[in-house]
Amino acid sequence: MSENSLLDPSDIRVLRILQKDASQSIADIAKEAGMSQTPCWRRIKKLKETGVIKQTAALVDRDAVGLGFLAYAFVKLTIPSRENMETFDRLIGVWPEVVTCERITGAVDYLIKVVATDIKAYDDFLRLKLLDNALVSDVQSRIVVSTIKETVALPLKEFVG
Secondary structure, eight states: OOTTTTOOOHEEEEEEEEHHHHTTTTHHHHHHHHHHHHHHHHHHHHHHHHHHHHHOOOOTTTGGOOOOEEEEEEEESSOOOHHHHHHHHHHHHHTEEEEEEEOOOOSSSEEEEEEESSSSHHHHIIIIIIITTTTTEEEEEEESSOOOOOOOOOOOOOOOO
C-alpha cells in the first residue's frame, strides 16, 4: 500500500485480529472479521506483500527464558556524525541484548532497550560492549522494576473517507 492510500475498514478488522493472535486459522480470522475465507486470505496476502504486515513472530515471555532483567539506556555518541551513527547502527544490529533501538532528538542520540539475565549480565554488556566502544561518550541507564503494560499491537482506527 502506498503512503497515500488508507486501509479500508476490512483491512483494519483483519489487522486487529492478527495483532491479538496471528496463529489463528484463516477460517477463524475470516469469521471474526465478518468475511469469507478466500477474500480474507487475499487481504492478508496483500497486506504482507505491501509491507503493512512486516512479519509474523511468536511473542516469548522474557522471564520464562531467563531474561527477566530489563533496562533502557540513553546513549550519547562522542561525535554524532552520519558516519558514526551508521557505524553505531550496525553495532546495535549485532548485539542480541538490544531488542529495540531508537535514534532520538535532544541531549542524547539513542534510546536502547536491553534485556539480560540479571544486573551482572547487563553490567557486562554495558562495560564490554557499549562503553568499550570509542563512538560512545556517555550512557545513562534506567532499570525497569515493573512492567505495567507491554504490547506490540498498534492502536488502529478505522478511516472514514
